[in-house]
Amino acid sequence: MTRYQKTIEQFETLFKCDIIDLKKLKILAFNGCPTDNGIRSLTWKILLNYLLLDQTKWSSHLSKQRDLYRGYIRETIIQPGLASSPQSNIVDHPLNSAPNSSWAVYFKENEILLQIDKDVRRLCPDLSFFQRQTDYPCAEIMNQEVGFESLRKRIVSTSLKVESHSQSRLTGRLEFQSNNSLQQSIRNDNSEYEVLDNGCEAHWEVVERILFVYSKLNSGQGYTQGMNEIIGPIYYTFATDPNIEWREHAEADTFYCFTSLMTHLRDNFMKIYDNSEFGILGRMQNFLSLLKKIDNEVYELLDKQKLKPEFYAFRWLTLLLSQEFHLPDVLRIWDSFFADQDQNFQFLLYFCCAMVTLQRDQILNGDYSQNIKLLQHYPPDTDIHKIIEKAAELKRIHYI
Known part of the structure; x- marks a missing residue:
């Protein structure tokens, strides 16, 4: 048995237990996760405090969390006015500039969305993965639910030509770029990702939605350039899991693991800290x-x-x-x-x-x-x- 095969066996032995030994898992993970059998994907979900150590509770926990995420999508990505209460006496319309106008908020969010869109198109320019079509697009898009607006259509249809006023903390404050970021900039300036047919989504669009939902649910922090570089490797790992069931729910699982990771990293992205x-x-x-x-x-x-x-x-x-x-x-x-x-x-x-x-x-x-x-x-x-x-x-x- 090779050392690599022995490592796989050690991970699999841990995962066969109802209660996972976190200390042993951390020791194994620190020395590197095998790329086979979805071991890294599963390990990261545990280390990022998404999966419970008690495997007997995984099924109910995952079902609850994934349903909750679908609810987040419906709550955060919706056309103005459709989420308001029928009892509301407020007359809202696109030209309403009142602070409590859903349309005013909608247009403000477009600035954030355009920045996210620009950044996610830069992910891993040497790989074709993020350009490729996902087998698991958002169900709301596929079903064309009333009131649900895909971010792709939102970006294309908006007539606002705005540039985000949130200066990059990585390149705005410091004008130094790595070889990768220079390549990304060149690619972003000279080419666009292929537009897929309606009902289809590329992986970068999935990442875009996760970041947009995250920014809306964490309004005190919002989105900052660079978060795309943190979420990219997580989503890639989950979306390439050999297990179909895990792969199908890569979007929701990535959202929660990214959110957990940001509890450790958020101070890096907020100037106030x-x-x-x-x-x-x-x-x-x-x-x-x-x-x-x-x-x-x-x-x-x-x-x-x-x-x-x-x-x-x-x-x-x-x-x-x-x-x-x-x-x-x-x-x-x-x-x-x-x-x-x-x-x-x-x-x-x-x-x-x-x-x-x-x-x-x-x-x-x-x-x-x-x-x-x-x-x-x-x-x-x-x-x-x-x-x-x-x-x-x-x-x-x-x-x-």
Whole structure:
């Protein structure tokens, strides 16, 4: 039996128990989930607190949650006026600018929707997956329910030509892009995804709907550019599950797992929390402090060159490195991150330090322009297993 086959057997043994041993599952997941048999998909659902440890309750839990999500869709994606109470005395119409007008809210939401639409079309430009048609489009679209408006038609039919006023925290505040984001921008500017027939949906449209529903249900946070990069790998993992039943409900399952993950990451996306302990500025300071502790020579050089973490680590920490490596490597890295999430993704800090220290010779011999290019465009073909091993070693020696 190969090591890989043994790992599969260990996961399957855990999943045969009525009560899943979370501690053992985290140990296995930290060392990498097999890509076969939907093991990663199932493991992530458990680690992201969507599936209960008691498997005997899964059927009722999933049925309830998926029905609830369908209700969210009907409540949030509907034409103005159709969701209002019949007893309401308010006369509403598209030109009504009153704050309580459903049409005023509708037009405001179009700004958010257009930003989401722009971002989801950029997902994983090197893969055709998100352009392809899903086998499980939204039932409301297929059934053409009265009052239900597909987001595709909403975007096409709107006569409003607006640009989102919510400045990107990833490229608006910092004008640095990775190779992937540059490719994405080029593709987005020069080509559009193929428009499918009515009743059909591409995977990117499913992701768009999830993010729009999420933004409406979390109005205090809303949608921020970069969330598309967080949800993409989750949806891809669930939508490619070899188990048809799991694959059929990838949309709802992704919504809940993304929502759970955002409870850990939301401070990164909200400027009001930048200076909090788990805000992005605080996280970057923790990264610097750890780097200084691990490799003071590299730290001193970067400090001398005034190469601030805002120029490279901002994106690393905010997007969980989803733009630095190819998708299969991102999935493997996230196995370890999710297994370590109870510590608010402390392993992410060690991983980032490992990325820097593994390039220490090149950094110590490089000038500012060479080093900023290296860190902003980290070699994507780097063996990520070496980085994970180095990060685990650093954590054992320099535990925060």
